[in-house]
Amino acid sequence: MQTKPKSTLSSRTGLAGCALAVALVLDAALAINGLVPERAALFPNATAFLDTLAADMQPTGIAGFASGIALTLLLLLPMHHVYRTREARLLQERERLAAHNAKLVRQAASDGLLGIANRREFERVLKLEWLRAARERQPLSLLMIDIDYFKRFNDTYGHQAGDTCLREVAKVLRAAAARPGDLVARYGGEEMALLMPHTGMEGALRMAERIHTMLEDRALPFSASPVAEHVTVSIGVSSMLPVRHANRSVLISQADEGLYAAKEGGRNRTEAVPNLRLIAPEEATPLQSASRA
C-alpha cells in the first residue's frame, strides 16, 4: 500500500516544480501543435517527444524536480568554483600590483646608492613642510651636511670605499634624526640635508652636535684627513618661522651660507647664520613672540 507523502514544504515545492515543468512542456507542445501547425508537421518526432516527456514528468513528481535541482547545482557549483578561484587570483594580482606600485614610488623618491630621500623628494617634502609650518606657526630647521675632504677620501681609498663612506654617514644621519617628521636626503654629491619640522634653532644646533658626536663614535678611518683621524662633516644650520608666500629657498641658502662658514672656519664644525624671522609680527602668538625675543 502506498503511503501519502507528508505535506511538508519540500514536497509542496517539489510538486510545484513538477507542475511548472509539466506546464512548460505542455505549453511548448501546444505551441508546436497549435500555434504553428504547418511547421509542427515538419516535427512529428518533436511532438511525440514532448508528449512522452510530459507524460513522464507526472509520475516522477518530487524525484523529477529534485533531480532537476541536482542537475542545476551540478552545473552551478563548478561555475561558482571557477568564479571564486578567478576572484582570488584577481585579488592576489591586485595586491601584487599595489606592492609593486608602492615599491616604484619608494624607488622614485629615494637615492639608489644611499637609500635615503633624493633631491626631488627633498624638494617635495620641503614644500609641504614649509606650508604646514606656516599654517601651524611652527619653526622649520634645516641642516646642510658635507663630508670634509671627501675628494681626498676618494683619492686615498678609491671610489668604492667612498661610496661605503657615504652610506655610513647616511646611516648615522638616519640614526640621529629619530623623529617621524625628520627627513634625511641626499642633496647632491657628498652633500646631505636634514629637514626638521617643529624644530627651532636650539634643537637644530643640538642635532648638529649629536651628528658630530655620533660620527666621532663611529670613527670611520680617514688617516689622510687634515682635521681628524676619522671621517668628519661640516654642517650649516638654518631655522625659521615660515610664512606661506615667502620663498622657501631662503631656508636652503641660509644653511648653505652656514656650511660655507663652517668650511672656512676649519671644518668638522657647525655654523648658523642669524635666524631670519619670516613670520609677520601681527601673526605671531604671544608664546611665539616670547620664544623669539
Ligand SMILES: Nc1nc2c(ncn2[C@@H]2O[C@H](COP(=O)(O)OP(=O)(O)OP(=O)(O)O)[C@@H](O)[C@H]2O)c(=O)[nH]1
Ligand atoms: N665615491 C663617491 N664620491 C662622490 C660621490 N658624489 C660625489 N663624490 C665626490 O665627492 C667629492 C667632493 O669634493 P669637493 O666638493 O671638492 O669637496 P671635498 O673634497 O669634500 O672638500 P670640502 O668639502 O671642502 O671639505 C668629489 O671628489 C666627488 O667626486 C659618490 O656618489 N660617490
